[in-house]
């Protein structure tokens with residue numbers, strides 16, 4: 001049976017903007033299921049990134065509870081949250097932020113060494129993952145200014161999964177890429193998900209959302225729509241697109 005990996009109870013996140021309180025997330029109860037590829041959508045400013053940051057321990061909620069498995073993380077200190085993130089979460093953002101003075105391989109290893117020992121097995125794993133995303137031995141020695149945007153994002157994904165995170169969080173991972181690179185990156189997400197990785201991804205892009213198995217639609221600080229799809233590739237592409245489009249139209253997207 002599908003089990004919950006991340007759950008919120010009455011989650012609230014507010015910001016003080018120019019003296020007024022802006023309530024972005026309001027009493028939100030959601031349940032993220034292990035093994036799902038959950039996509040968070042909603043109009044601009046609906047709080048998608050805010051929710052992702054709260055769920056992943058990058059930011060603290062204003063009120064409410066966040067359960068990661070049986071562990072509640074909402075009252076963690078910044079140090080505890082940092083430790084929690086290192087042990088449980090991987091992150092892919094629109095901008096990759098590779099270290100300029102390190103090679104591709106060292107960028108991946110630097111992320112890994114935060115929680116793992118530098119062993120020949122770790123180096124082999126990093127190389128194997130880099131090869132899986134289409135990079136070769138020559139690419140491993142390159143610096144970030146020698147990579148295309150798509151290549152850099154693929155390195156970013158390897159860096160995010162090298163520590164086997166329980167959840168991979170992504171915020172508009174194809175936002176800065178052209179359509180060919182976007183497709184390559186989305187194919188990698190599909191492959192990672194097929195291998196059992198739980199993913200939570202924010203996007204405003206239909207093609208990206210089509211890769212998910214569940215789409216949560218945010219409005220007025222809450223989830224107003226919850227749409228399910230089969231894993232990508234297991235159904236007719238046109239029907240899948242038509243189904244998701246109809247759902248999003250109903251949501252007023």
Ligand SMILES: Nc1ncnc2c1ncn2[C@@H]1O[C@H](COP(=O)(O)OP(=O)(O)OP(=O)(O)O)[C@@H](O)[C@H]1O
Pocket residue numbers: 015016017022024042043044045046047048049050051204
């Ligand atoms: N650190 C912050 N301080 C103050 N206000 C913030 C902060 N972060 C987000 N907000 C506000 O919260 C609201 C939701 O922002 P958020 O970035 O979560 O929306 P979004 O749905 O991801 O938007 P977009 O699709 O445009 O990226 C916005 O009005 C934003 O100005």
